[in-house]
Amino acid sequence: MKLIFEKSVPGRRCAILPACDVPKVELPAELKREAAPMLPEMSEVDVSRHYTELNQHVHGVNCGFYPLGSCTMKYNPRIDEEMASLPGFAAVHPLAPKAAVEGCAEVIETAKKYLCEITGMADMTFQPAAGAHGEFTGVLLIKQYHDSRNDKARTKIIVPDSAHGTNPATAAMCGYQVVNIPSAPDGCVDLDALKAVLGPDTAGLMLTNPNTVGIFDENILEITRLVHEAGGLCYYDGANLNAVMGVVRPGDMGFDCVHLNLHKTFATPHGGGGPGAGAVGCKSFLAPFLPHSALMEEPGHIQVRGFRGNFLVVVRALAYLLTLGREGVPEAAQNAVLNANYLMQRIKGTFTPAFDRICMHEFVLDLSEFKKATGVSALDVAKSLIACIPPRCTSPSSSTRPSCWSPRRRRARRRWIGRRRCSAPCTSWAIRTPRSCTPRPTTPRSAGPTR
Numbered sequence: 001m002k003l004i005f006e007k008s009v010p011g012r013r014c015a016i017l018p019a020c021d022v023p024k025v026e027l028p029a030e031l032k033r034e035a036a037p038m039l040p041e042m043s044e045v046d047v048s049r050h051y052t053e054l055n056q057h058v059h060g061v062n063c064g065f066y067p068l069g070s071c072t073m074k075y076n077p078r079i080d081e082e083m084a085s086l087p088g089f090a091a092v093h094p095l096a097p098k099a100a101v102e103g104c105a106e107v108i109e110t111a112k113k114y115l116c117e118i119t120g121m122a123d124m125t126f127q128p129a130a131g132a133h134g135e136f137t138g139v140l141l142i143k144q145y146h147d148s149r150n151d152k153a154r155t156k157i158i159v160p161d162s163a164h165g166t167n168p169a170t171a172a173m174c175g176y177q178v179v180n181i182p183s184a185p186d187g188c189v190d191l192d193a194l195k196a197v198l199g200p201d202t203a204g205l206m207l208t209n210p211n212t213v214g215i216f217d218e219n220i221l222e223i224t225r226l227v228h229e230a231g232g233l234c235y236y237d238g239a240n241l242n243a244v245m246g247v248v249r250p251g252d253m254g255f256d257c258v259h260l261n262l263h264k265t266f267a268t269p270h271g272g273g274g275p276g277a278g279a280v281g282c283k284s285f286l287a288p289f290l291p292h293s294a295l296m297e298e299p300g301h302i303q304v305r306g307f308r309g310n311f312l313v314v315v316r317a318l319a320y321l322l323t324l325g326r327e328g329v330p331e332a333a334q335n336a337v338l339n340a341n342y343l344m345q346r347i348k349g350t351f352t353p354a355f356d357r358i359c360m361h362e363f364v365l366d367l368s369e370f371k372k373a374t375g376v377s378a379l380d381v382a383k384s385l386i387a388c389i390p391p392r393c394t395s396p397s398s399s400t401r402p403s404c405w406s407p408r409r410r411r412a413r414r415r416w417i418g419r420r421r422c423s424a425p426c427t428s429w430a431i432r433t434p435r436s437c438t439p440r441p442t443t444p445r446s447a448g449p450t451r
Protein backbone atom coordinates (compact mmCIF):
# COMPACT_ATOMS: atom_id res chain seq x y z
CA MET A 1 0.00 0.00 0.00
CA LYS A 2 1.28 3.48 -0.89
CA LEU A 3 1.85 6.22 1.69
CA ILE A 4 -0.56 9.12 1.49
CA PHE A 5 2.36 11.34 0.43
CA GLU A 6 3.10 9.06 -2.52
CA LYS A 7 -0.49 9.51 -3.65
CA SER A 8 -0.20 13.30 -3.58
CA VAL A 9 -0.68 15.16 -6.88
CA PRO A 10 0.27 18.90 -6.93
CA GLY A 11 -2.77 21.11 -7.10
CA ARG A 12 -5.36 18.53 -6.03
CA ARG A 13 -7.69 19.69 -3.30
CA CYS A 14 -10.34 18.13 -1.09
CA ALA A 15 -12.48 21.16 -0.58
CA ILE A 16 -13.36 24.20 -2.61
CA LEU A 17 -13.82 27.00 -0.13
CA PRO A 18 -16.54 29.57 -0.72
CA ALA A 19 -15.46 32.99 -1.88
CA CYS A 20 -14.16 35.20 0.94
CA ASP A 21 -16.84 37.64 2.07
CA VAL A 22 -14.83 39.58 4.70
CA PRO A 23 -11.92 41.98 4.21
CA LYS A 24 -8.55 40.20 3.83
CA VAL A 25 -6.02 40.73 6.64
CA GLU A 26 -2.30 40.26 5.97
CA LEU A 27 -0.30 38.47 8.70
CA PRO A 28 2.93 40.15 9.83
CA ALA A 29 5.88 38.77 7.84
CA GLU A 30 7.59 37.28 10.94
CA LEU A 31 4.58 35.05 11.58
CA LYS A 32 4.51 33.69 8.05
CA ARG A 33 6.33 30.43 7.22
CA GLU A 34 8.91 30.52 4.48
CA ALA A 35 7.88 27.40 2.64
CA ALA A 36 4.45 25.85 2.17
CA PRO A 37 3.71 22.92 4.56
CA MET A 38 4.44 19.50 3.05
CA LEU A 39 0.89 18.20 3.12
CA PRO A 40 -0.40 15.63 0.69
CA GLU A 41 -2.51 17.15 -2.05
CA MET A 42 -5.43 14.89 -2.77
CA SER A 43 -9.03 14.83 -3.86
CA GLU A 44 -11.67 14.10 -1.24
CA VAL A 45 -12.51 10.71 -2.68
CA ASP A 46 -8.82 9.71 -2.70
CA VAL A 47 -8.50 10.64 0.98
CA SER A 48 -11.60 8.63 1.79
CA ARG A 49 -10.29 5.64 -0.20
CA HIS A 50 -6.88 5.89 1.42
CA TYR A 51 -8.27 5.69 4.96
CA THR A 52 -10.72 2.96 4.05
CA GLU A 53 -7.82 0.93 2.63
CA LEU A 54 -5.81 1.52 5.83
CA ASN A 55 -8.80 0.46 7.87
CA GLN A 56 -8.90 -2.83 5.99
CA HIS A 57 -5.35 -3.57 7.12
CA VAL A 58 -6.41 -3.54 10.77
CA HIS A 59 -6.83 -7.07 12.03
CA GLY A 60 -9.86 -7.76 14.20
CA VAL A 61 -12.21 -10.50 15.21
CA ASN A 62 -14.41 -9.68 12.21
CA CYS A 63 -11.55 -10.47 9.80
CA GLY A 64 -10.12 -13.63 11.35
CA PHE A 65 -8.87 -15.15 14.57
CA TYR A 66 -6.00 -13.67 16.54
CA PRO A 67 -2.95 -15.64 15.45
CA LEU A 68 -0.98 -15.61 18.65
CA GLY A 69 1.44 -18.49 19.06
CA SER A 70 2.97 -17.98 22.45
CA CYS A 71 -0.32 -17.51 24.27
CA THR A 72 -3.66 -19.23 23.99
CA MET A 73 -5.46 -18.38 20.81
CA LYS A 74 -9.12 -18.07 21.25
CA TYR A 75 -12.36 -16.69 20.08
CA ASN A 76 -12.87 -13.30 21.71
CA PRO A 77 -16.52 -12.47 21.20
CA ARG A 78 -17.29 -9.10 19.74
CA ILE A 79 -19.73 -8.25 22.51
CA ASP A 80 -16.88 -8.11 25.04
CA GLU A 81 -15.20 -5.41 22.96
CA GLU A 82 -18.47 -3.53 22.77
CA MET A 83 -18.89 -3.61 26.54
CA ALA A 84 -15.32 -2.35 27.03
CA SER A 85 -15.93 0.53 24.66
CA LEU A 86 -19.04 1.81 26.46
CA PRO A 87 -18.22 5.44 27.34
CA GLY A 88 -19.07 4.87 31.02
CA PHE A 89 -16.20 2.37 31.15
CA ALA A 90 -13.81 3.55 28.45
CA ALA A 91 -13.84 7.22 29.38
CA VAL A 92 -13.79 6.91 33.15
CA HIS A 93 -11.05 8.93 34.83
CA PRO A 94 -8.82 7.02 37.25
CA LEU A 95 -9.10 9.84 39.77
CA ALA A 96 -12.88 10.15 39.50
CA PRO A 97 -14.51 10.30 42.97
CA LYS A 98 -15.77 7.00 44.32
CA ALA A 99 -19.40 8.06 44.07
CA ALA A 100 -19.00 8.66 40.33
CA VAL A 101 -17.54 5.23 39.57
CA GLU A 102 -19.76 2.91 41.54
CA GLY A 103 -20.62 1.01 38.37
CA CYS A 104 -16.92 0.34 37.72
CA ALA A 105 -16.46 -0.80 41.32
CA GLU A 106 -19.37 -3.18 40.84
CA VAL A 107 -17.74 -4.62 37.70
CA ILE A 108 -14.59 -5.33 39.68
CA GLU A 109 -16.46 -6.81 42.63
CA THR A 110 -18.60 -9.04 40.39
CA ALA A 111 -15.64 -10.21 38.30
CA LYS A 112 -13.78 -10.94 41.54
CA LYS A 113 -16.71 -12.95 42.90
CA TYR A 114 -16.98 -15.13 39.78
CA LEU A 115 -13.25 -15.61 39.32
CA CYS A 116 -12.77 -16.48 43.00
CA GLU A 117 -15.55 -19.04 42.60
CA ILE A 118 -13.88 -20.47 39.47
CA THR A 119 -10.44 -20.68 41.10
CA GLY A 120 -11.51 -21.67 44.62
CA MET A 121 -9.85 -18.57 46.10
CA ALA A 122 -11.11 -16.14 48.75
CA ASP A 123 -9.89 -12.81 47.40
CA MET A 124 -8.37 -11.32 44.28
CA THR A 125 -6.59 -8.25 42.90
CA PHE A 126 -6.73 -6.99 39.33
CA GLN A 127 -3.78 -4.63 39.60
CA PRO A 128 -1.05 -6.65 37.85
CA ALA A 129 -0.74 -5.69 34.21
CA ALA A 130 0.01 -9.16 32.79
CA GLY A 131 0.72 -12.78 33.67
CA ALA A 132 4.36 -12.36 34.67
CA HIS A 133 3.41 -9.33 36.77
CA GLY A 134 0.73 -11.45 38.43
CA GLU A 135 3.30 -14.12 39.26
CA PHE A 136 5.55 -11.46 40.76
CA THR A 137 2.66 -10.22 42.89
CA GLY A 138 1.66 -13.74 43.91
CA VAL A 139 5.16 -14.75 44.96
CA LEU A 140 5.44 -11.50 46.92
CA LEU A 141 2.34 -12.64 48.83
CA ILE A 142 4.17 -15.85 49.71
CA LYS A 143 7.20 -13.84 50.77
CA GLN A 144 5.15 -11.50 52.93
CA TYR A 145 3.43 -14.45 54.55
CA HIS A 146 6.73 -16.06 55.58
CA ASP A 147 8.14 -12.69 56.65
CA SER A 148 5.05 -12.02 58.78
CA ARG A 149 5.83 -15.23 60.66
CA ASN A 150 9.47 -14.27 60.95
CA ASP A 151 10.31 -17.41 59.00
CA LYS A 152 13.42 -16.06 57.28
CA ALA A 153 14.99 -19.45 56.60
CA ARG A 154 12.69 -20.09 53.62
CA THR A 155 14.85 -18.88 50.77
CA LYS A 156 14.02 -21.30 47.94
CA ILE A 157 11.23 -21.64 45.42
CA ILE A 158 10.90 -24.93 43.58
CA VAL A 159 10.10 -24.69 39.87
CA PRO A 160 9.59 -27.83 37.77
CA ASP A 161 11.29 -27.74 34.38
CA SER A 162 7.90 -27.94 32.67
CA ALA A 163 6.99 -24.51 34.09
CA HIS A 164 6.45 -21.45 31.96
CA GLY A 165 9.72 -19.54 31.59
CA THR A 166 8.39 -16.60 33.59
CA ASN A 167 8.07 -18.79 36.74
CA PRO A 168 11.81 -19.13 37.54
CA ALA A 169 12.36 -15.52 36.47
CA THR A 170 9.64 -14.39 38.89
CA ALA A 171 11.01 -16.36 41.81
CA ALA A 172 14.48 -14.94 41.19
CA MET A 173 13.11 -11.39 40.91
CA CYS A 174 11.41 -11.82 44.28
CA GLY A 175 14.81 -12.63 45.76
CA TYR A 176 14.42 -16.39 45.98
CA GLN A 177 16.87 -19.07 44.98
CA VAL A 178 15.30 -21.10 42.18
CA VAL A 179 15.42 -24.86 42.57
CA ASN A 180 14.69 -26.56 39.27
CA ILE A 181 13.36 -30.11 39.36
CA PRO A 182 13.06 -32.42 36.35
CA SER A 183 9.96 -33.98 34.89
CA ALA A 184 9.41 -37.73 34.88
CA PRO A 185 9.22 -39.43 31.45
CA ASP A 186 5.42 -38.99 31.47
CA GLY A 187 5.80 -35.19 31.49
CA CYS A 188 4.59 -34.82 35.11
CA VAL A 189 6.69 -33.62 38.06
CA ASP A 190 9.16 -36.26 39.25
CA LEU A 191 7.93 -36.84 42.81
CA ASP A 192 11.23 -38.29 44.03
CA ALA A 193 13.06 -35.25 42.75
CA LEU A 194 10.53 -33.03 44.53
CA LYS A 195 10.90 -34.89 47.82
CA ALA A 196 14.68 -34.61 47.54
CA VAL A 197 14.64 -30.81 47.43
CA LEU A 198 11.88 -30.08 49.95
CA GLY A 199 13.01 -28.86 53.35
CA PRO A 200 12.90 -26.09 55.96
CA ASP A 201 14.33 -23.68 53.37
CA THR A 202 11.37 -24.21 50.98
CA ALA A 203 9.30 -21.05 50.62
CA GLY A 204 7.05 -22.54 48.00
CA LEU A 205 6.53 -24.21 44.65
CA MET A 206 5.32 -22.68 41.41
CA LEU A 207 3.41 -25.07 39.19
CA THR A 208 2.25 -24.28 35.69
CA ASN A 209 -0.78 -26.47 35.13
CA PRO A 210 -1.51 -27.68 32.51
CA ASN A 211 2.24 -27.48 32.09
CA THR A 212 4.05 -26.15 29.05
CA VAL A 213 3.84 -29.51 27.30
CA GLY A 214 0.06 -29.52 27.66
CA ILE A 215 -0.17 -32.11 30.44
CA PHE A 216 -2.30 -31.94 33.56
CA ASP A 217 -0.06 -33.16 36.37
CA GLU A 218 -1.54 -36.41 37.65
CA ASN A 219 0.21 -36.07 41.00
CA ILE A 220 -1.05 -32.59 41.69
CA LEU A 221 -2.69 -33.41 45.04
CA GLU A 222 0.41 -35.22 46.23
CA ILE A 223 2.60 -32.32 45.10
CA THR A 224 0.66 -29.71 47.10
CA ARG A 225 0.47 -32.05 50.09
CA LEU A 226 4.25 -32.57 50.11
CA VAL A 227 4.98 -28.84 49.77
CA HIS A 228 2.61 -27.94 52.59
CA GLU A 229 4.05 -30.69 54.75
CA ALA A 230 7.45 -29.01 54.34
CA GLY A 231 5.96 -25.65 55.35
CA GLY A 232 6.00 -24.12 51.86
CA LEU A 233 3.13 -22.54 49.94
CA CYS A 234 1.83 -23.55 46.52
CA TYR A 235 1.54 -21.16 43.59
CA TYR A 236 -0.61 -22.08 40.59
CA ASP A 237 0.28 -20.52 37.23
CA GLY A 238 -3.22 -20.38 35.81
CA ALA A 239 -2.38 -18.33 32.73
CA ASN A 240 -3.99 -21.05 30.63
CA LEU A 241 -7.00 -21.67 32.80
CA ASN A 242 -9.09 -22.19 29.68
CA ALA A 243 -8.06 -25.87 29.81
CA VAL A 244 -9.62 -26.45 33.23
CA MET A 245 -11.90 -23.55 34.14
CA GLY A 246 -15.18 -24.65 35.65
CA VAL A 247 -13.95 -28.26 35.73
CA VAL A 248 -11.37 -28.24 38.55
CA ARG A 249 -10.25 -25.45 40.86
CA PRO A 250 -6.68 -24.65 41.93
CA GLY A 251 -8.01 -23.91 45.43
CA ASP A 252 -9.46 -27.41 45.73
CA MET A 253 -6.15 -28.89 44.56
CA GLY A 254 -4.33 -27.29 47.50
CA PHE A 255 -2.94 -24.13 45.91
CA ASP A 256 -2.64 -21.02 48.04
CA CYS A 257 -2.51 -18.48 45.28
CA VAL A 258 -2.99 -18.32 41.56
CA HIS A 259 -2.75 -15.89 38.71
CA LEU A 260 -4.97 -15.83 35.67
CA ASN A 261 -4.18 -14.20 32.36
CA LEU A 262 -7.48 -12.44 31.75
CA HIS A 263 -5.98 -11.37 28.42
CA LYS A 264 -5.71 -14.99 27.34
CA THR A 265 -8.45 -17.02 28.94
CA PHE A 266 -11.02 -14.31 29.42
CA ALA A 267 -11.52 -12.53 26.13
CA THR A 268 -9.04 -9.72 25.72
CA PRO A 269 -7.14 -10.15 22.46
CA HIS A 270 -3.48 -10.30 23.41
CA GLY A 271 -1.76 -10.76 20.07
CA GLY A 272 0.74 -8.06 19.26
CA GLY A 273 1.07 -7.12 22.92
CA GLY A 274 -2.21 -5.46 23.86
CA PRO A 275 -3.14 -4.58 27.45
CA GLY A 276 -3.39 -7.42 29.94
CA ALA A 277 -4.52 -8.25 33.44
CA GLY A 278 -2.78 -10.83 35.57
CA ALA A 279 -5.50 -11.24 38.17
CA VAL A 280 -4.08 -12.76 41.39
CA GLY A 281 -6.34 -14.79 43.64
CA CYS A 282 -5.41 -16.13 47.06
CA LYS A 283 -6.75 -18.01 50.05
CA SER A 284 -8.02 -15.95 52.96
CA PHE A 285 -4.83 -16.26 55.03
CA LEU A 286 -2.90 -14.46 52.25
CA ALA A 287 -5.57 -11.83 51.58
CA PRO A 288 -4.17 -9.28 54.07
CA PHE A 289 -1.05 -9.07 51.87
CA LEU A 290 -2.88 -8.42 48.59
CA PRO A 291 -2.11 -5.12 46.89
CA HIS A 292 -5.04 -2.76 46.88
CA SER A 293 -5.96 0.16 44.75
CA ALA A 294 -4.69 3.57 45.74
CA LEU A 295 -8.33 4.60 45.67
CA MET A 296 -9.07 2.44 48.68
CA GLU A 297 -6.44 4.30 50.70
CA GLU A 298 -5.91 1.40 53.05
CA PRO A 299 -2.69 1.62 55.04
CA GLY A 300 -0.10 -1.12 54.92
CA HIS A 301 -0.91 -2.52 51.49
CA ILE A 302 1.63 -2.76 48.73
CA GLN A 303 0.65 -1.44 45.36
CA VAL A 304 2.04 -3.06 42.22
CA ARG A 305 0.42 -0.78 39.69
CA GLY A 306 -1.45 2.49 39.53
CA PHE A 307 -5.13 2.51 40.47
CA ARG A 308 -6.96 -0.76 39.79
CA GLY A 309 -4.91 -2.03 36.86
CA ASN A 310 -6.13 -2.36 33.28
CA PHE A 311 -9.79 -1.96 34.07
CA LEU A 312 -11.16 -2.55 30.57
CA VAL A 313 -9.61 -6.02 30.51
CA VAL A 314 -11.69 -6.81 33.58
CA VAL A 315 -14.80 -5.46 31.84
CA ARG A 316 -14.20 -7.85 28.93
CA ALA A 317 -13.61 -10.74 31.32
CA LEU A 318 -16.87 -10.07 33.14
CA ALA A 319 -18.82 -9.72 29.89
CA TYR A 320 -17.32 -13.02 28.73
CA LEU A 321 -18.24 -14.78 31.97
CA LEU A 322 -21.78 -13.43 31.91
CA THR A 323 -22.23 -14.52 28.30
CA LEU A 324 -20.96 -18.04 28.94
CA GLY A 325 -22.73 -18.53 32.24
CA ARG A 326 -22.14 -21.35 34.69
CA GLU A 327 -22.55 -24.06 32.05
CA GLY A 328 -20.62 -22.31 29.29
CA VAL A 329 -17.41 -21.86 31.28
CA PRO A 330 -16.63 -25.59 31.64
CA GLU A 331 -17.99 -26.18 28.14
CA ALA A 332 -15.41 -23.75 26.70
CA ALA A 333 -12.66 -25.61 28.60
CA GLN A 334 -13.87 -28.99 27.40
CA ASN A 335 -13.96 -27.75 23.82
CA ALA A 336 -10.40 -26.39 24.06
CA VAL A 337 -9.20 -29.79 25.23
CA LEU A 338 -11.27 -31.66 22.65
CA ASN A 339 -9.95 -29.45 19.85
CA ALA A 340 -6.33 -29.95 20.90
CA ASN A 341 -6.75 -33.72 21.04
CA TYR A 342 -8.53 -33.76 17.69
CA LEU A 343 -5.70 -31.80 16.11
CA MET A 344 -3.05 -33.99 17.72
CA GLN A 345 -4.68 -37.14 16.33
CA ARG A 346 -4.93 -35.60 12.85
CA ILE A 347 -1.27 -34.56 12.87
CA LYS A 348 0.02 -37.77 14.44
CA GLY A 349 0.77 -39.68 11.24
CA THR A 350 2.96 -36.87 9.95
CA PHE A 351 4.69 -35.64 13.10
CA THR A 352 5.34 -37.38 16.41
CA PRO A 353 3.72 -36.10 19.62
CA ALA A 354 6.36 -35.66 22.33
CA PHE A 355 3.90 -37.30 24.74
CA ASP A 356 1.53 -39.73 23.09
CA ARG A 357 -1.30 -39.34 25.58
CA ILE A 358 -4.40 -37.25 26.09
CA CYS A 359 -3.33 -33.62 26.15
CA MET A 360 -5.07 -30.58 27.57
CA HIS A 361 -5.37 -27.33 25.61
CA GLU A 362 -2.07 -27.76 23.79
CA PHE A 363 0.40 -30.43 22.75
CA VAL A 364 4.03 -30.63 21.79
CA LEU A 365 5.43 -32.38 18.73
CA ASP A 366 8.91 -33.82 18.51
CA LEU A 367 10.30 -33.17 15.04
CA SER A 368 13.73 -34.72 15.56
CA GLU A 369 12.95 -37.85 13.49
CA PHE A 370 11.28 -35.70 10.85
CA LYS A 371 14.41 -33.59 10.65
CA LYS A 372 16.63 -36.64 10.28
CA ALA A 373 14.44 -37.98 7.49
CA THR A 374 13.88 -34.73 5.58
CA GLY A 375 16.40 -32.16 6.76
CA VAL A 376 13.46 -29.85 7.58
CA SER A 377 13.63 -28.46 11.13
CA ALA A 378 10.86 -27.50 13.53
CA LEU A 379 11.72 -23.88 12.89
CA ASP A 380 11.26 -24.39 9.12
CA VAL A 381 7.85 -25.97 9.73
CA ALA A 382 6.85 -23.24 12.16
CA LYS A 383 7.87 -20.51 9.73
CA SER A 384 5.92 -22.12 6.93
CA LEU A 385 2.81 -22.02 9.12
CA ILE A 386 3.13 -18.42 10.17
CA ALA A 387 0.41 -17.14 7.87
CA CYS A 388 -2.20 -19.26 9.66
CA ILE A 389 -0.69 -19.95 13.10
CA PRO A 390 2.69 -19.15 14.63
CA PRO A 391 3.50 -22.22 16.76
CA ARG A 392 5.82 -21.99 19.72
CA CYS A 393 9.19 -23.70 19.16
CA THR A 394 10.69 -23.50 22.62
CA SER A 395 9.00 -26.19 24.64
CA PRO A 396 10.69 -27.87 27.54
CA SER A 397 9.76 -31.54 27.45
CA SER A 398 11.88 -34.47 28.51
CA SER A 399 12.30 -35.62 24.92
CA THR A 400 12.78 -32.20 23.39
CA ARG A 401 13.93 -29.93 26.16
CA PRO A 402 17.64 -29.72 25.48
CA SER A 403 17.12 -29.48 21.78
CA CYS A 404 14.79 -26.58 21.36
CA TRP A 405 16.36 -23.59 23.06
CA SER A 406 18.54 -21.06 21.31
CA PRO A 407 22.05 -20.53 22.74
CA ARG A 408 20.92 -17.14 24.14
CA ARG A 409 17.89 -18.68 25.82
CA ARG A 410 20.01 -21.57 27.06
CA ARG A 411 22.52 -19.17 28.61
CA ALA A 412 19.74 -17.10 30.19
CA ARG A 413 18.01 -20.19 31.54
CA ARG A 414 21.29 -21.52 32.95
CA ARG A 415 21.78 -18.22 34.72
CA TRP A 416 18.34 -18.56 36.32
CA ILE A 417 18.52 -22.19 37.04
CA GLY A 418 22.21 -22.98 37.20
CA ARG A 419 21.86 -26.39 35.55
CA ARG A 420 21.83 -28.42 32.39
CA ARG A 421 23.67 -28.01 29.08
CA CYS A 422 21.80 -27.90 25.77
CA SER A 423 23.29 -28.46 22.38
CA ALA A 424 21.07 -29.63 19.50
CA PRO A 425 19.03 -27.42 17.11
CA CYS A 426 15.33 -26.63 17.49
CA THR A 427 13.24 -29.77 17.02
CA SER A 428 9.86 -29.34 18.66
CA TRP A 429 6.83 -27.11 18.52
CA ALA A 430 3.64 -26.68 20.42
CA ILE A 431 0.14 -25.92 19.28
CA ARG A 432 -2.61 -24.40 21.37
CA THR A 433 -6.15 -24.61 20.24
CA PRO A 434 -9.01 -22.16 20.22
CA ARG A 435 -12.23 -22.96 21.98
CA SER A 436 -15.82 -22.25 21.35
CA CYS A 437 -18.50 -21.27 23.76
CA THR A 438 -21.70 -23.20 23.17
CA PRO A 439 -23.45 -23.62 26.54
CA ARG A 440 -24.22 -27.09 27.92
CA PRO A 441 -25.43 -28.01 31.43
CA THR A 442 -22.90 -29.45 33.89
CA THR A 443 -23.11 -30.66 37.45
CA PRO A 444 -22.39 -28.15 40.24
CA ARG A 445 -19.12 -28.37 42.17
CA SER A 446 -18.54 -28.49 45.86
CA ALA A 447 -17.01 -25.54 47.67
CA GLY A 448 -13.22 -25.57 48.18
CA PRO A 449 -11.30 -25.89 51.43
CA THR A 450 -10.42 -22.66 53.16
CA ARG A 451 -6.68 -23.02 53.32
Ligand SMILES: Cc1ncc(COP(=O)(O)O)c(C=O)c1O
Binds near residue numbers: 070208240261278
Ligand atom coordinates in the same frame (compact mmCIF):
# COMPACT_ATOMS: atom_id res chain seq x y z
C1 LIG B 1 1.71 -20.48 31.53
C2 LIG B 1 2.05 -19.02 31.39
N1 LIG B 1 2.45 -18.34 32.46
C3 LIG B 1 2.76 -17.03 32.39
C4 LIG B 1 2.67 -16.34 31.19
C5 LIG B 1 3.07 -14.90 31.14
O1 LIG B 1 2.01 -14.06 30.82
P1 LIG B 1 2.26 -12.60 30.22
O2 LIG B 1 2.79 -12.80 28.85
O3 LIG B 1 0.94 -11.94 30.24
O4 LIG B 1 3.25 -11.91 31.13
C6 LIG B 1 2.24 -17.01 30.04
C7 LIG B 1 2.14 -16.30 28.75
O5 LIG B 1 2.12 -16.85 27.71
C8 LIG B 1 1.92 -18.39 30.13
O6 LIG B 1 1.53 -19.11 29.08
